[in-house]
Amino acid sequence: MAALMRYFQATVADFSEWVHPSKKAEPTVDVDSPMVGKYRANYSRLTPEEIAQEDPELTDLYANSRPVSR
Template sequence: MAALMAFLQATVADFSEWVHPSKKTDETEDQDNLMIGKYRADYSELTPEQIHQDDPELTEFYANSRPVSR
């Protein structure tokens, strides 16, 4: 049984080398340079001021909208 377990562990380790490069994670990658397509990903927390800041486009959108269901 131990030999079978050792064989399976070695086999899984061999297959882990076949993972596509896009699926591998680089531990040393700088968190400030993460990209989603051509856009920089910003995972920083919002301040309360940013959360409560009005967005003029959304204010106009909500003013011209009506609920469709309740």
């Protein structure tokens, strides 16, 4: 049964890429930005506001963590 489910998941994933409207649209190509694998890399500097922004997942992680070295 598990093998059958893996087969269906793989088949659906293949077809969803083939028919999904976002896959049919031509991506805009920025030839100046470098690639990391199939993704465009963004090496722009973060603003102080972006740096100061807190991530709720990390806030919880830090609250429940302890330092292991100093």
